[in-house]
Amino acid sequence: MAEITLKVNSKTYTIxxxxxxxxxxxxxxxxxxxxxxxxxxxxxxxxxTVHLEGQxxxxxxxxxxxxxxxxxxxxxxxxxxxSHPVQQAWIQEQVPQCGYCQSGQIMAAxxxxxxxxxxxxxxxxxxxxxxxxxxxxxxxIRKAIKTAALSMNxxxxx
Amino acid sequence: MKPxxxxxxxxxxxxxxxxxxxSLGFYFPAKAKEAAILKTxxxxxxxxxxxxxxxxxxxxxxxIVNHRAEMGQGSFQSVPQIIAEELxxxxxxxxxxxxxxxxxxxxxxITGGSSTIRDNYKKLLRLSATARQMLIKAAxxxxxxxxxxxxxxxxTVIHKPSGKKFHYGExxxxxxxxxxxxxxxxxxxxxxxxxxxxxxxxDTPLKVNGKAVFGLDKKLPGMLYAVVERNPRFLGKxxxxxxxAAKAVPGVKHVLKIQMNVFAHKREGVAVVADNLWSAMQGRxxxxxxxxxxxxxxxxxxxxxxxxxESFKQKPINYKSxxxxxxxxxxxxxxxxxxxxxxxESHSCMEPVNCIADVKENKCEIWGPIQAPDWIQSxxxxxxxxxxxxxxxxxxxxxxxxxxxxxxxxxHEAAVLSKELKVPIQVMWTREDDMTQGPxxxxxxxxxxxxxxxxGRIRGFETRMAGQNMDHQNARSNKKAYNxxxxxxxxxxxxxxxxxxxxxxxxxxxPVPVMWWRSVYSSTNGFAYESFMDELALAAGKDPxxxxxxxxxxxxxxxLITKLEEVTRWKSREKNSGYGVAVTECFSTFVGEVVKxxxxxxxxxxxxxxxxxxDCGWYVNPDIIKAQVEGSIIMALGAATKHETLFKEGKxxxxxxxxxxxxxxxDIPEIEVHIMDNEEKAGGVGEPSLPPFSAALTNAIFDxxxxxxxxxxxxxxAV
Numbered sequence: 001m002a003e004i005t006l007k008v009n010s011k012t013y014t015i016x017x018x019x020x021x022x023x024x025x026x027x028x029x030x031x032x033x034x035x036x037x038x039x040x041x042x043x044x045x046x047x048x049t050v051h052l053e054g055q056x057x058x059x060x061x062x063x064x065x066x067x068x069x070x071x072x073x074x075x076x077x078x079x080x081x082x083s084h085p086v087q088q089a090w091i092q093e094q095v096p097q098c099g100y101c102q103s104g105q106i107m108a109a110x111x112x113x114x115x116x117x118x119x120x121x122x123x124x125x126x127x128x129x130x131x132x133x134x135x136x137x138x139x140x141i142r143k144a145i146k147t148a149a150l151s152m153n154x155x156x157x158x
Numbered sequence: 159m160k161p162x163x164x165x166x167x168x169x170x171x172x173x174x175x176x177x178x179x180x181s182l183g184f185y186f187p188a189k190a191k192e193a194a195i196l197k198t199x200x201x202x203x204x205x206x207x208x209x210x211x212x213x214x215x216x217x218x219x220x221x222i223v224n225h226r227a228e229m230g231q232g233s234f235q236s237v238p239q240i241i242a243e244e245l246x247x248x249x250x251x252x253x254x255x256x257x258x259x260x261x262x263x264x265x266x267x268i269t270g271g272s273s274t275i276r277d278n279y280k281k282l283l284r285l286s287a288t289a290r291q292m293l294i295k296a297a298x299x300x301x302x303x304x305x306x307x308x309x310x311x312x313x314t315v316i317h318k319p320s321g322k323k324f325h326y327g328e329x330x331x332x333x334x335x336x337x338x339x340x341x342x343x344x345x346x347x348x349x350x351x352x353x354x355x356x357x358x359x360x361d362t363p364l365k366v367n368g369k370a371v372f373g374l375d376k377k378l379p380g381m382l383y384a385v386v387e388r389n390p391r392f393l394g395k396x397x398x399x400x401x402x403a404a405k406a407v408p409g410v411k412h413v414l415k416i417q418m419n420v421f422a423h424k425r426e427g428v429a430v431v432a433d434n435l436w437s438a439m440q441g442r443x444x445x446x447x448x449x450x451x452x453x454x455x456x457x458x459x460x461x462x463x464x465x466x467x468e469s470f471k472q473k474p475i476n477y478k479s480x481x482x483x484x485x486x487x488x489x490x491x492x493x494x495x496x497x498x499x500x501x502x503e504s505h506s507c508m509e510p511v512n513c514i515a516d517v518k519e520n521k522c523e524i525w526g527p528i529q530a531p532d533w534i535q536s537x538x539x540x541x542x543x544x545x546x547x548x549x550x551x552x553x554x555x556x557x558x559x560x561x562x563x564x565x566x567x568x569x570h571e572a573a574v575l576s577k578e579l580k581v582p583i584q585v586m587w588t589r590e591d592d593m594t595q596g597p598x599x600x601x602x603x604x605x606x607x608x609x610x611x612x613x614g615r616i617r618g619f620e621t622r623m624a625g626q627n628m629d630h631q632n633a634r635s636n637k638k639a640y641n642x643x644x645x646x647x648x649x650x651x652x653x654x655x656x657x658x659x660x661x662x663x664x665x666x667x668x669p670v671p672v673m674w675w676r677s678v679y680s681s682t683n684g685f686a687y688e689s690f691m692d693e694l695a696l697a698a699g700k701d702p703x704x705x706x707x708x709x710x711x712x713x714x715x716x717x718l719i720t721k722l723e724e725v726t727r728w729k730s731r732e733k734n735s736g737y738g739v740a741v742t743e744c745f746s747t748f749v750g751e752v753v754k755x756x757x758x759x760x761x762x763x764x765x766x767x768x769x770x771x772x773d774c775g776w777y778v779n780p781d782i783i784k785a786q787v788e789g790s791i792i793m794a795l796g797a798a799t800k801h802e803t804l805f806k807e808g809k810x811x812x813x814x815x816x817x818x819x820x821x822x823x824x825d826i827p828e829i830e831v832h833i834m835d836n837e838e839k840a841g842g843v844g845e846p847s848l849p850p851f852s853a854a855l856t857n858a859i860f861d862x863x864x865x866x867x868x869x870x871x872x873x874x875x876a877v
Contacts, residue, residue, distance in 0.1 A: 018408070018436070023732060025436040033376035035368015037557070039508050042590045044815035069542035075368040087366040094358055097789060098230030099365030100372060100557030101506040119268060132815060134508045134558050135230045136792025138826040140785070141722055 009077030258532025259551030272842020315397025409437025481658030492610030501802030509557020561674030599675030607642030614698030684849025736862025745842030
């Protein structure tokens, strides 16, 4: 066990954990933010995706020690009021069904749009290929990413 | 609907205001066919258990109970949308809470068979209209005017001649003193303002910010976490185990052998219980278990299918037949035969099964992603020997269900552990547990034969089906009797036009646990008969769509086929493309799908587009329907071209998404959905678009390449 400091959504948390514990369980069970989901535990489904220093990572396969003192953003950190353009687009296009995978999908989409404000279908395929949705919301995810891109670009040009 | 309304305490507080609220619900009088409407107060006086479907408090806020699960299919939106229409309130005025498991109160709560709307919409319309009528009467009495001069709109009652208004909240005290009218007038669908509109789902905001509480997100004070090492062979037992290393893992509190029910059998395993999930998982890794796997067969997939094929030599359990197929077949000059094979499948909900149980002496409370809370209540009452009324089953949001979460094994497992350890326990199945322990969709083999007349019409049709029968797993089932579920949907669209047909079942006995998988038997039946219809169309020398039309007897299906023909421009199909059609019935809904395929530059097959036309009769929300159709098609695409569960030496081979390959975003074709507009009785929405897809796809591939695919799944890249 070791004392580890985590910076999650701009707040600092000190936890006492096995350094090998995946970041996912530290976020869910120790920090207490349950929006980040367990889906497979082997970085195959993307449900656990969070941002580490702005990059999307699979928190189920990253030891908590590797996230020490780094900036972590989870789904709860996107906005206080669903106002993030990606959340807005997800609502507008009515993406979620069961909703379980959507935290990961949204974190991946947010990271994609940050580095590529106008993604093509191919860019979307590449960025989102690691994310499984059993309900089959893929057509709406694609649409919502384009909707979000449009609104972010409009905002940027104002 | 605000997130804060989701707490049960809130609702109890609200609905507890019987003196100052109008609260109406149903009860089910013994032997009565229809549910009766009663006020909560009256029911309490009579000692009748009533479900408070609708409560309106003095602020005008409406609280309703959703007694069915929300697993993505949209009950959380469609139920309030029905109520808002007839109650004349804004959707935003409605708070929704999940009902706990109790079928004496609610009637069946199993969220299966795509039944939430089709089983309940008439009751919900009537109940809402009853509440509205009582509020109008209360207002008319207050003003001393005739009821006919008043109407309800947007949470108020208005006196038309004078323009005077009362807010619903101002009327509930008086309305609650009235007797509910026995007859109410329902709206003409053409006057609907809320129904039939693609209104955004009220649970969406909670599902884009991590606030929706799924089973795994629920925590109780003092709760411990458990993972269970279960025998990988379904009927195997624990011989012995060594927990020395497991107990040395920090956080691990208990290691114990447990048994839980899987239908008529006991599943054996060793539970590792810790103060956090990660520790429990680490402890489990350090556990050494020796299994006893004697006394039952350890089948491979090959052996299971060999047994199914072998069983066709035996006499089947015969059911559903007309005329004399044997004679017609032997006399026919034009005939066809084919065998189709479909795989075992895992449900693989994105949220693996999990459950919290808190068992205290004579009480048990459950929280979890649960599709059938009333079944869990009955089952746990029986298993734990606790009175039914002391078993409270709370539903969280479900991270997918698809039939898997209607099964009682995982709540039972949690309850057994909590009872033993006397603390609240959350059991989590890892993805590997979820994928390897089942229950699975059963694999099936279909043997189809048909005789055609000289003018190319079907004279006789015979199908023999081999595979595990889901009902046969129950201890009390009669394994020799006809079980109509097996033929669900089979040929339903054509059956009445066939002069001779015969169905026979060859149930397979196997230790593999099996369970409903989205659209149940229809999910594989559709592939068999709609593939065979295509082969028959070819043998008859007819256009596949026309051939189906010739054999359809229901006018609704005729209209549906015409619509499909129009939207796909079937008569002017593109060159160098393959088109396949399939039309199926499932849970009282008809769906026709057309798939278009072509070859990519590298010669591999590409799915260009899928058209779907659904006739589900009376419906609520076209956007939810569209989403369900898209989702069903994508799930079917996975089962047709990506994944299957194989068995080796009695164990499931595919353990996680690295080997159980799922469809991903780049695999998804354009999907165009159409809904037939009519006022027929409501049919199901969540499942019926799944059955036609795989046949429409393989029929399209045949059209393009001349290759007939009769075994699922197949690799699209290798066709």
